[in-house]
Amino acid sequence: MRVRVLGCSGGIGKGVATTSFLIDDDILIDAGTGVCDLTLDEMRKIRHIFITHSHLDHIASIPLLTDTLFDDLIGRPLVVHAQRSTIKVLREHVFNWVIWPDFTALPHKTNAVLKFKGMKATDVEEVDGRKIEMITVNHTVPGVGYRIESKGKAFAFSGDTTNNENLWAVLNKHKNLDLFFVESAFANKDLELARIAFHYCPELLAKDLPKLKHKPKVCISHLKPGEEKTIMKECRAALPEWDVQQLKSGDVFEL
Numbered sequence: 471m472r473v474r475v476l477g478c479s480g481g482i483g484k485g486v487a488t489t490s491f492l493i494d495d496d497i498l499i500d501a502g503t504g505v506c507d508l509t510l511d512e513m514r515k516i517r518h519i520f521i522t523h524s525h526l527d528h529i530a531s532i533p534l535l536t537d538t539l540f541d542d543l544i545g546r547p548l549v550v551h552a553q554r555s556t557i558k559v560l561r562e563h564v565f566n567w568v569i570w571p572d573f574t575a576l577p578h579k580t581n582a583v584l585k586f587k588g589m590k591a592t593d594v595e596e597v598d599g600r601k602i603e604m605i606t607v608n609h610t611v612p613g614v615g616y617r618i619e620s621k622g623k624a625f626a627f628s629g630d631t632t633n634n635e636n637l638w639a640v641l642n643k644h645k646n647l648d649l650f651f652v653e654s655a656f657a658n659k660d661l662e663l664a665r666i667a668f669h670y671c672p673e674l675l676a677k678d679l680p681k682l683k684h685k686p687k688v689c690i691s692h693l694k695p696g697e698e699k700t701i702m703k704e705c706r707a708a709l710p711e712w713d714v715q716q717l718k719s720g721d722v723f724e725l
Contacts, residue, residue: 471600471620473649475721477504478691480527480655486695487719488527491627491651492516497597499616499627504719505531514542518597520604521552522629523613524559532560533570536584540576543583551595553604554588555612561586592640605640607631610668617641623725628652630692632668638681647684648725651717653692657700672704679709689717 472494477487488502495512498505498519505513513535522528536548552560565572565584573584589595591606591614600620607613608631615629615637624647628637631653641647655669664671669692670678679688693701693716702716 471618471623471625471725473625473723473725475504475717475719476507477502477719478651478693478717478721479695479719480692481695483695485719488530489522489692490528490531493600493618493625497600497602499618500528500629501531501535502527503530505535507719510538513539517546517549519548519550520595520602520616521550521556522607522615522627523553523609523611524556525611525630528630529560529564533564533573536573537570540573540583544577544581547583547585549585549587551587551589551602553590553612553614557586557588559611591636603640605637607637608634608668617644617647619644620725622646623648625649625723625725626651626686627691630655630669632664632670633674633678635681638678642681642683647682647686649689649723650682650684650686651689651691652679654690654701654705655692655694657694657697658704672701672708675705676708679712687723688712688714689721690714691717 474492476490479486487504489500490502490504491499495515496517501519574582589604594603603617605615607615613629617626654675656664656671658673705714
């Protein structure tokens with residue numbers, strides 16, 4: 471399994487983009503602005519998108535990607551997997567003929583180029599031998615993380631979240647975890663904002679990461695542009711027993 475980081479930032483700017491991870495060459499975990507770095511040929515290979523939640527920085531590229539690939543998707547629709555509550559938001563607020571055309575009905579509702587597939591916590595979707603498990607987390611809107619297993623290797627992503635018990639309990643039920651992306655959106659000076667926004671900061675993450683019984687490679691995502699050095703310094707100070715590294719656009723991991 472190959473994990474390619476297209477975007478992992480809490481904002482945008484030169485060299486940074488919002489959350490999107492490419493699994494092998496056909497699955498996206500979230501579809502933030504990082505998708506824009508793919509070539510047209512690379513985009514054509516994407517068959518599935520698994521969404522963590524409805525916030526713009528995680529869904530921004532879905533409408534544009536579908537539009538770009540329209541002709542290629544006729545007869546072989548792009549499948550978006552998400553919680554039903556997230557799908558409801560996408561239908562009502564994005565694919566509503568006002569913000570964007572409803573591609574679940576184009577070119578015809580019986581032959582649409584976009585398909586939504588609802589999932590719920592604990593569901594496991596298998597795509598060509600890769601098992602993608604949905605895990606409920608704790609955010610301002612209904613949010614999830616994912617654990618992906620392929621050929622005995624496992625990768626997990628927290629999605630956007632703050633302190634919770636379920637993420638860690640679910641990951642601990644499995645025998646292994648090789649690679650883990652977890653967010654820390656704010657520095658400790660913004661602790662109260664992190665609590666209001668239901669994100670981690672290093673102080674809050676330090677209360678939860680030790681709950682994980684596995685010792686995977688840990689990469690910190692969703693850092694606010696301009697705050698990266700401070701957040702990483704505070705993460706390392708708060709988690710001295712963990713080898714944490716900053717996730718960056720362009721990173722590639724082979725499992």
